[in-house]
Amino acid sequence: MLCRFAPLCLLVFGVAVRAQSAPYYGSPLAVPGTIQAQWFDHGGEGVAYHDCDAANQGGAFRTDEGVDLASSNEGNYYVGWLCDDEWIAYTLDAGDTAAYIVEVRVASESTGGTFRLDFFDLGGALLARTPAVSVPVTGGWESWYTVTTTVELPAGPLRMHFVNLSASDEYNVTWFRFRRYDPLDVDRDGFVDLGDWDLLTRCLAGPAAILSPTNCPIRDLAYLGVNDDGVADLRDCALMQRADEATALLEPDRWALIWSDEFDTPGAPDPAKWRYEVGYKIRNDEEQYYTPGDNAFLENGNLVIEARREAYPLPWGGQAAYTAASMSPTTSWLYGRIEVRAQVPTGRGMWPAIWMLGDNIHQVGWPACGEIDIMENVGYDPHVVHGSVHTTTFNHTIGTQQTSTLGLPAPWSNFHIYAIEWYPDRIDFFIDRVKYLTFANAGTGDAAWPFHRPEHLKLNIAVGGAWGGVQGIDDSIFPQRFYVDYVRVYQQAAQ
Numbered sequence: 001m002l003c004r005f006a007p008l009c010l011l012v013f014g015v016a017v018r019a020q021s022a023p024y025y026g027s028p029l030a031v032p033g034t035i036q037a038q039w040f041d042h043g044g045e046g047v048a049y050h051d052c053d054a055a056n057q058g059g060a061f062r063t064d065e066g067v068d069l070a071s072s073n074e075g076n077y078y079v080g081w082l083c084d085d086e087w088i089a090y091t092l093d094a095g096d097t098a099a100y101i102v103e104v105r106v107a108s109e110s111t112g113g114t115f116r117l118d119f120f121d122l123g124g125a126l127l128a129r130t131p132a133v134s135v136p137v138t139g140g141w142e143s144w145y146t147v148t149t150t151v152e153l154p155a156g157p158l159r160m161h162f163v164n165l166s167a168s169d170e171y172n173v174t175w176f177r178f179r180r181y182d183p184l185d186v187d188r189d190g191f192v193d194l195g196d197w198d199l200l201t202r203c204l205a206g207p208a209a210i211l212s213p214t215n216c217p218i219r220d221l222a223y224l225g226v227n228d229d230g231v232a233d234l235r236d237c238a239l240m241q242r243a244d245e246a247t248a249l250l251e252p253d254r255w256a257l258i259w260s261d262e263f264d265t266p267g268a269p270d271p272a273k274w275r276y277e278v279g280y281k282i283r284n285d286e287e288q289y290y291t292p293g294d295n296a297f298l299e300n301g302n303l304v305i306e307a308r309r310e311a312y313p314l315p316w317g318g319q320a321a322y323t324a325a326s327m328s329p330t331t332s333w334l335y336g337r338i339e340v341r342a343q344v345p346t347g348r349g350m351w352p353a354i355w356m357l358g359d360n361i362h363q364v365g366w367p368a369c370g371e372i373d374i375m376e377n378v379g380y381d382p383h384v385v386h387g388s389v390h391t392t393t394f395n396h397t398i399g400t401q402q403t404s405t406l407g408l409p410a411p412w413s414n415f416h417i418y419a420i421e422w423y424p425d426r427i428d429f430f431i432d433r434v435k436y437l438t439f440a441n442a443g444t445g446d447a448a449w450p451f452h453r454p455e456h457l458k459l460n461i462a463v464g465g466a467w468g469g470v471q472g473i474d475d476s477i478f479p480q481r482f483y484v485d486y487v488r489v490y491q492q493a494a495q
Contacts, residue, residue: 021048021089021159028093028157032100035176038062038069038077041089041159052083052168070172073142074105075399078174079162080141082113086164090176091122097155099181103407105174106135107144113166115173119151120159128153135171139380139471144174146384146407150181177407182433255337255490259329262486263303269296269327277326277460280314286351286465287473289320296325302483305352307345307461309478322478326460332359333489334454338374339419339430341485345461346412347477350379351468354418356455367395370450372427373403375418380471383407385418387429389439392447404429404437415485427451459484 021043029035038061041048051066058070061077067088068081079088094100102117113135119128130149138145162173261273276296280289289312296305307324314320344352353376358369371390388396388403395401408416408431419430429437441449461482464473 021091023091028091031092031094031153031178032180033178035090035092035160035178036076037079037088037173037175039090040065040067041091043089047089049086049088051086057081072174074144074174076174078107078142078172080172081169082164082166082171082173083168084164084166087118088162090160090162091157092160092178093157094153094155096180097153099150099152100178101181102130102149102151103146103177103179104133104149105144105146105177105407106171107138107140107142107174108135108171109139109141109143110137111166111170112137113164113170115165116163117149117151117176118161118163119153120161122157122159127158132165135166141172143471144381144384146405148407148409179434254493256493257488258336258491259331259333259489260486261303261329262301263298263484264301266298268293269298269303273329273331274327275330277328277458280320282326284462284465284467285469286462287320287349287469288322288324288461288463289314290326290460291323293325295323296327302485303459305459305461305482305484307350307463307478307480307482309475322463322473324461324463326458328456328458329487332454332456334452335422335424335491337419337421337490338457338487339417339490340374340459340487341415341417342375343413343415343483343485344375344377344411345379345480345482346382347379347474347480348471349464349469349473349477350377350480351462351465352377352482353458353460353462355458357458358450359454359456366390367397368392368446368450370453370455371395372420372422372451372455374420374429375431377411378468378470379474379477382412383409385411385431387420387437389427391450393444394448402437402439406431406434406436415483422451424452457487459487 021041023029023041024039029039045051045054045066049065049067051068054066056063056065057068058077058080060071061069067079069077070080072078114132115135116132117130118126121127128151130151133147133149135147136145162176261270263269276292277290278292282290288307291312295308296303298304305325305327307322309322312320312323338356340354342354354374355376356372356374357366358364358371361369367390373386373388373390376386376388377384384405385408386403386405388401390396390401393400417430417432421428421430424441426438426440428435441451443449459482461480462468
C-alpha cells in the first residue's frame with residue numbers, strides 16, 4: 001500500500017500506519033473486553049483500514065466505509081471478503097500493563113487462513129506483535145470457531161491492527177476478546193487447571209538444570225515463580241495445587257459447603273441424592289431416550305453419563321436410536337455458589353449441559369419458571385462454552401436470551417470448573433477463575449427475574465436436537481462420556 005502523504009505516515013514492517021484514525025465510539029475500546037469486528041476506527045481507506053476495493057461488499061453496516069461487513073447468525077456483524085494484504089485498525093485502551101489472552105471468533109467454509117495482530121502506540125511505533133494465527137476449516141462461512149493467542153501490552157491507549165496474511169476470501173471474523181493472563185496459568189492455555197499443575201510438577205521434579213525452554217515448555221520461566229517470591233520451587237507447586245481447587249475453597253470466610261457429591265464410591269449414583277428424568281424427545285426434538293439409570297454410573301472417582309448409539313424399545317412401540325441419562329439432585333437451592341467439575345463429551349451431535357430449572361415449572365411452565373444454563377457445549381462448535389439465562393422476558397424463542405460464550409481449548413480432554421454465584425441481585429457465571437457473564441436483577445418483576453424461588457440442578461447429555469443436531473449426528477463417535485468429578489453447593493457464610 002502506498003502512503004500518499006509521507007509526512008503523516010510511518011512505515012513499520014511494511015505496513016503503512018497513519019496516526020489520524022479515530023476510535024469508533026469517540027474514545028478507545030476497553031481492554032480487557034470484547035471488541036466487535038465492526039467497531040474499527042473512523043478515517044477511511046489507508047488511515048483506518050486497507051481494503052482491496054472501495055465497496056462494502058456485505059453492505060449490512062457502515063455502508064459508507066470500504067470494509068466488507070455482513071450480518072452474522074450470532075446477532076452481530078462479521079468482516080468478510082478479505083483480501084491478501086488487508087488490515088483494519090482499532091483504537092484500544094489497555095487497563096493494565098499485563099499479558100493478555102486474545103480470543104478471535106472466526107469461520108471458514110473450506111480453506112482456512114492466517115492472520116496476526118499488530119499493536120502500535122498512537123505515534124505509530126510497534127509495541128507488540130502476535131505470532132501468525134491459523135484459522136481452521138469450520139465447514140461454513142458462519143460456522144464459528146474461537147482461536148486463541150497471547151500478547152503482552154503496556155497500559156494506556158494503543159492501536160491494534162488486524163492483518164490478514166491469507167489469499168482473498170478465505171475466512172470471516174466477528175469479534176476479538178481480551179482477558180488478562182493469570183500468572184498461575186503456566187501453560188498459557190487461558191485457564192488455571194490440572195494441566196498447569198502437571199506441567200509445574202514435571203518441571204520441578206528434577207534438578208534446576210531441567211528448567212529450560214527445551215525440557216520444560218513454558219514461554220517465560222519467570223512464570224514458574226507463581227507465588228511471586230522470585231524462586232521456582234515446591235512452594236509454587238503447593239500454590240498450584242490449591243489454585244486448581246474450587247474458588248470456594250480459597251475463600252473459606254465467604255462460602256460454606258452445604259451439599260456435595262464427590263462420586264468416590266464405585267457403583268451406581270446414590271439414590272438418596274439423585275433422581276433420573278426418563279423419556280423420549282422430552283424437549284428440543286432430541287433423539288435420545290433418557291433411561292432410568294442405565295447410562296449413569298460411578299467409575300474412578302467420577303460420575304459417568306454415557307451417550308450410546310443403540311436401539312432402545314419405546315413403551316408405545318418403535319425404537320429410539322440413542323440412549324443417555326439426565327440426572328438431578330433430590331435437593332433444590334435458592335442462592336449460593338453451585339459448581340461442577342467436569343469434562344465434556346465431543347463430536348457432532350453431542351449437547352452436554354449443566355443447568356437449572358425452577359421447581360415451579362409444572363405450575364407456571366417454561367420459561368416463566370426460569371432457566372440458568374451453567375454450561376452448554378455443542379459438538380459441532382466444540383471449543384466454545386455457553387452460559388445463558390432464560391425467562392419470560394429473555395429467552396431464545398424470541399431471540400432475547402441473555403448469554404455469553406468463552407473459548408475453551410479442547411474441553412473434552414480436560415476437566416474444568418463450571419459454576420455460578422447466585423445472589424438476590426445478580427447471577428455471575430464462571431469457568432475456572434474466569435467470570436464471563438453477569439445477569440442482573442433489574443427489579444422489573446417475575447417476567448425478567450423469576451430467580452427468587454428454588455431451582456433444581458440438571459446434568460445431561462442430549463443427542464441431536466434443535467441446537468445440538470444443527471449439523472447432524474456423527475454415528476461414528478459413540479459411545480461418548482460426560483465425566484463429572486464432583487458437584488458442590490455453597491451458601492454465603494453469613495447465611
